[in-house]
Amino acid sequence: MKTRVTKTLWVIAVFAAAGLPACGGKKDPGGGGGGTVSLNASGATFQKAAQEVTIEAFGKAHPNIKVNYGAGGSGKGRQDFSDQVVDFACSDAPYKDAEKAKVKGGEFFYIPNVLGAITVSYNVPGVDKLQLSAETLAKIFQRELKNWNDAAIAADNPGVTLPDVAIVVARRSDGSGTTENFTKYLVLAAPDTWKLKSGSTIEWPTDTQAGNGNGGVAQLVKSTKGAIGYVDLSDAKGSKLVYANIKNQAGKYVEPTAAGVTAAGDGIEVKDDLIFSALNAKGDAAYPITAQSWCMAYAKQTDKAKGAALKSYLKFMVTDAQALLPEIDFAPIPKSLQDKALAQIEKIQVP
Amino acid sequence: MQLLELRGKTQRADTAFRWISVGAAAVVLVVLALVAITMTQRSLPVLDKMGLDFFTSSRWVEAEGSYGALSFIFGTLYTAVIAIAIAVPISFGVALFITQVAPPWLKRPMVYVIDLLAVVPSVVFGLWGVLVLSQHFGLGRSFLTAGVILAIMITPIITSLAREVIETTPTADKEGALALGCTRWEMIQATVWPHSKGGLVGAVMLGLGRAMGETIAVALVIGSVSQITANPFAAGNSMPAVIANEWGEADDLHKSALIALAVTLFVITILVNLVATAIVQRSMKRSRGS
Numbered sequence: 242m243k244t245r246v247t248k249t250l251w252v253i254a255v256f257a258a259a260g261l262p263a264c265g266g267k268k269d270p271g272g273g274g275g276g277t278v279s280l281n282a283s284g285a286t287f288q289k290a291a292q293e294v295t296i297e298a299f300g301k302a303h304p305n306i307k308v309n310y311g312a313g314g315s316g317k318g319r320q321d322f323s324d325q326v327v328d329f330a331c332s333d334a335p336y337k338d339a340e341k342a343k344v345k346g347g348e349f350f351y352i353p354n355v356l357g358a359i360t361v362s363y364n365v366p367g368v369d370k371l372q373l374s375a376e377t378l379a380k381i382f383q384r385e386l387k388n389w390n391d392a393a394i395a396a397d398n399p400g401v402t403l404p405d406v407a408i409v410v411a412r413r414s415d416g417s418g419t420t421e422n423f424t425k426y427l428v429l430a431a432p433d434t435w436k437l438k439s440g441s442t443i444e445w446p447t448d449t450q451a452g453n454g455n456g457g458v459a460q461l462v463k464s465t466k467g468a469i470g471y472v473d474l475s476d477a478k479g480s481k482l483v484y485a486n487i488k489n490q491a492g493k494y495v496e497p498t499a500a501g502v503t504a505a506g507d508g509i510e511v512k513d514d515l516i517f518s519a520l521n522a523k524g525d526a527a528y529p530i531t532a533q534s535w536c537m538a539y540a541k542q543t544d545k546a547k548g549a550a551l552k553s554y555l556k557f558m559v560t561d562a563q564a565l566l567p568e569i570d571f572a573p574i575p576k577s578l579q580d581k582a583l584a585q586i587e588k589i590q591v592p
Numbered sequence: 593m594q595l596l597e598l599r600g601k602t603q604r605a606d607t608a609f610r611w612i613s614v615g616a617a618a619v620v621l622v623v624l625a626l627v628a629i630t631m632t633q634r635s636l637p638v639l640d641k642m643g644l645d646f647f648t649s650s651r652w653v654e655a656e657g658s659y660g661a662l663s664f665i666f667g668t669l670y671t672a673v674i675a676i677a678i679a680v681p682i683s684f685g686v687a688l689f690i691t692q693v694a695p696p697w698l699k700r701p702m703v704y705v706i707d708l709l710a711v712v713p714s715v716v717f718g719l720w721g722v723l724v725l726s727q728h729f730g731l732g733r734s735f736l737t738a739g740v741i742l743a744i745m746i747t748p749i750i751t752s753l754a755r756e757v758i759e760t761t762p763t764a765d766k767e768g769a770l771a772l773g774c775t776r777w778e779m780i781q782a783t784v785w786p787h788s789k790g791g792l793v794g795a796v797m798l799g800l801g802r803a804m805g806e807t808i809a810v811a812l813v814i815g816s817v818s819q820i821t822a823n824p825f826a827a828g829n830s831m832p833a834v835i836a837n838e839w840g841e842a843d844d845l846h847k848s849a850l851i852a853l854a855v856t857l858f859v860i861t862i863l864v865n866l867v868a869t870a871i872v873q874r875s876m877k878r879s880r881g882s
Contacts, residue, residue, distance in 0.1 A: 314840030339844060414816035416841030438655035441841035444818065447827065451733065451816035453837075464727065 276305070278550040283311040284318025284331035286454070287418050288534045290475055290569045291355045292331065295562040299554055306550045315418040315534075316441065322349075322537050328551055331536040333418030335516050348540040350585040351515045354558050356506050356572045358474040358497035359423050359530045360484035362462045365389050367404055372397045374488040375430035375521075375529070381469060382410055382427070383437055384446040389467060397488070411461035411470030414451035416441040422520060422532040423471045429521040430490075430529060456480075471530075474502075475570040489529040490521060501528030502572035515581055531572075541590050548591035555586045628858070635852035638845060646852060652818050652834075659849035661856060663818045667735065667828040668857065671810065672803040674739025674824060675746055680796055682743075683750035691758045692780060703755070710748035717741050718809030726813055733815035736824035741809050746799035753798060757791030758784055790872040797868035801861055807832035831857045 282292070289312035296308045313321075315332040322330035323344040335351060336344065361378060363371060368389075373381075374397050380386045386393055389406045413420045424439035437443045445451075450465065452458040458470040459480035474497050477484055486494040495501045508523035519531040538555060542548025559582045563573035574582065638659055639646055649660025690702055721741040722733075731737045761784045769779040815827025816837060831853045839850055 316839075316841035316843065337843060343844075414811070414837050416838035416846075418841060421841070438653070440654035441843075441846075442652075442654055442838055444651065444653045445816075447817045447819045449817070451827070453812065 277307055278305065278546050279307040279309065280328045280547065280550055280554060281309050281311075282318075282329045282331065282536070283313050283321045283327050284536070285315040285333045285418055285534050286312040287315070287333050287357060287473060287532065288331055288355050288571075291357075291534075291562075291566060291571050294565045294569055295558050298562055298565060299557045302557070303550075303553065306554065308554055314416070316416065319537075322346075328547060329536050329538045329555070331534055333532060333534045334421060335535065346539040346541075349537050350540060350588065351535040351537055352555055352559060352582050352585055353515055353517070353533060353535050353574050353578055354562075354582070355534050355566060356502045356519055356574060357532055357534070357570070358502045358528050358572075359419055359426075359471050359532055360474050360477040360482070360497045361469060361487060361530070362459065362472045362477045362482035362484045363469040364462050364465060364483070365404065365406060365467060368401065369483055370401065371483075371485040372488065372494040373485045375427065376434045378487070379427045379431040379435040381408060382412070382449075383435065384410065384448060397494075406467040409461075409465050409468040410446075410449040411452055411458050411465065411468050412445055412449055413442075413458060414453050417454075418534075419455060419471065419473055419532070423530060425518075426520045426530045473532075474498075478570055487529050489525075489527050490523055491525045491527075493525050495526060495528045497528050497530070499567040499570060499572045501526060502531050503575070504528070505531035506572065506575040506578070509575075509578075511578060511581065515578070515585060517578075533574075538586075538589060540588060542592065545592050548589070552586060552589055552591065555589075556583065559583060559586070628855075631851055631855050631858070635848055635855050638848040638852050641845070642849075646849075647856070650818055650820060652849075654843075654846055657845050659846070659852075661831070661849075661853055663820045664829050664831045664834050664853060665856065665860070666820045667814065667830040668804050668832070668860070670735050670824075670828070671738040671742055671814065671830055672800055674736060675742035675803040676796065676800055678740065678743035679747045679750055679799060683747050683754055683795075683799075684792070686747075686751045687754035687758055688780065688784075690755050692776065692784070703752070706748045706751050710752065712745075714745060714806055714809040715812075717745050718812035721809060721813040732825065733813050733827050734825050735814065735828050738810045738814040738828075738830070739824070741813055742803040742806055745806065745809065746803050749802060750795045750799040753795035754788075754792055757788045757795065760791075761787045790876045793868060793872050793875065797865060800864060800868075804861060804864070805832055805857065807836045811836045 289310070292310040292312075296310060299306070299308065315334055318330035318332045319336055319340060321327045323340065325346045331354075361373060365371070373394070377386070377393050377397050380393060387408055389408055390403045395403055418441065420443065421439060421441045424437065424443055427435040428439045437445070450461050450468070452461040452470070455473050455476035459472045459476050459482060462468045462470045462472065462482055463480055472480075472482065484497055486496045488494050504524050504526035505519045505522035505528050508527050509517045509519050511517040515535070517533065519533045521529050522531060536555065536558070538551060542551065559574070559579055563579070566573050641657070642649070642659055645660055647665070648662055649658075650663040651658050651660045652664070686706065690699055694702060718741065721737055725731045725737050725740060726733050731740070765783040765787065766779055769782045774782060810830050811833035814829055814833055816829050816833070817827040818829055819826065835850045835853055838846065842850055
């Protein structure tokens with residue numbers, strides 16, 4: 242009896258093992274031939290919310306195309322894209338030259354799709370309006386200024402009484418495109434003051450507090466008296482944080498809003514491959530700590546259905562979906578850049 | 593006739609069993625070897641660039657391409673030592689309580705609860721550490737917070753291993769000691785301790801291994817600061833936490849540095865285990881000699 246049961250189980254197991262791959266194999270060609278097409282993407286957490294609203298709106302118009310965006314970080318996006326394990330990827334920073342040489346799928350395009358503000362959020366009792374210049378910001382984040390009543394902060398804020406409260410610096414514990422853009426801004430705008438250079442992680446002073454993700458830093462700022470930290474606009478708003486107006490190149494203190502970000506986008510210089518930096522942009526209304534993000538797609542697509550789906554998604558992303566961005570506290574790319582992005586998408590070849 | 597048939601079958605089963613077990617053993621070794629080889633290979637770029645500085649410097653600066661792991665190695669060992677210092681007395685105490693002191697009706701539920709603690713996912717401990725230990729109790733993010741969390745995580749493992757080792761003490765030995773007029777404590781000292789020493793060291797080493805390799809819980813509470821200090825209330829960093837935190841955004845050399853951290857962790861864990869095995873064997877020899 243026992244052996245019979247065992248034998249039956251073996252038979253089932255063998256059939257199951259033989260049957261599974263066969264079933265799985267049948268589905269794939271079906272996907273290519275007019276059925277559902279899925280596009281897999283990975284990349285920047287910065288534009289996760291932007292991708293989500295784009296995917297949702299796109300899905301309504303094209304129910305047969307399914308887009309999955311895994312927000313594992315810009316670095317992971319670039320890696321996945323160069324290893325060709327995703328159909329497209331998004332990143333807050335372009336490839337460095339050494340990395341670019343290892344991209345396996347040949348020529349590819351950068352498609353800029355979103356701009357967003359990085360706020361400097363703070364938690365100082367009794368202070369609901371704060372202005373900061375890049376130099377002051379640099380001094381605060383490298384722990385040169387340790388109290389909110391410091392003369393350097395007061396100089397940026399005429400008429401405001403700043404309390405005698407110790408400054409607590411909150412920053413990211415994980416490697417992050419937000420850290421990279423924030424520190425790049427300090428390098429650009431306060432080159433003589435900022436000494437910690439820029440990178441996805443930097444050598445922070447030991448008496449700073451680390452939080453995981455934008456949410457972790459927001460949580461630290463919210464729960465710590467005297468805290469200051471850099472948080473992207475949508476997370477800062479989500480956590481109901483108060484944030485500072487930052488002095489831009491034109492000497493104006495600008496609030497981080499979608500309008501300030503769009504204004505920063507108007508002042509950028511774009512290279513032929515659509516690489517640009519929106520940090521420390523020109524213009525009276527430009528918010529200076531504005532970050533940008535790109536998606537990347539290969540110039541030569543190998544799969545007909547996927548290639549066509551990819552083109553239509555990317556087109557949707559830089560056109561119709563742009564109007565959805567301000568609702569989630571991001572800003573659309575400027576019109577001139579949008580036209581250039583569309584031209585790049587047109588160049589993508591589908592077999 | 594029937595016996596012969598049966599024997600033939602058994603022999604076939606025996607051969608099959610033999611090959612399956614050899615295969616299983618080989619797979620483990622091959623996987624381990626492949627892991628070691630590919631990891632070492634991929635860590636070569638950073639070791640080439642940094643040389644011994646990778647192990648002796650504490651400057652970990654992406655912008656300069658300068659990677660020194662000393663403070664992370666220190667943090668890993670320091671938090672593990674704090675964890676062991678807290679967990680070992682508690683674990684041994686609980687194990688002795690369960691095996692020697694507790695009334696039978698309490699024994700089973702206690703064993704059950706402790707084994708249950710061992711399967712709580714580490715991220716749960718980590719979040720609890722962030723919300724309760726560092727915020728509510730004001731420990732902040734520090735070596736001590738990480739050490740305490742690790743202690744809580746490894747206590748159940750050390751306890752259940754210690755309990756099983758202690759339970760193998762022959763009843764005759766224990767009863768003999770009691771019959772000679774030993775108190776309970778003297779009995780434990782005279783019979784349980786010498787009998788279980790090797791196994792207990794093994795239990796501690798397993799706990800130490802887990803403490804050194806723990807990632808998420810530590811990443812959440814250690815503070816992510818690169819520094820070497822004996823002050824347990826200061827923030828620091830550990831090798832697995834750095835790997836988990838920085839992998840997503842790392843460029844090529846940075847990745848290589850993170851892989852080199854993993855290899856370093858691998859080597860340190862093996863060293864710790866070798867030392868532990870040596871200690872166990874020496875103590876076994878000595879107790880056999882006496």
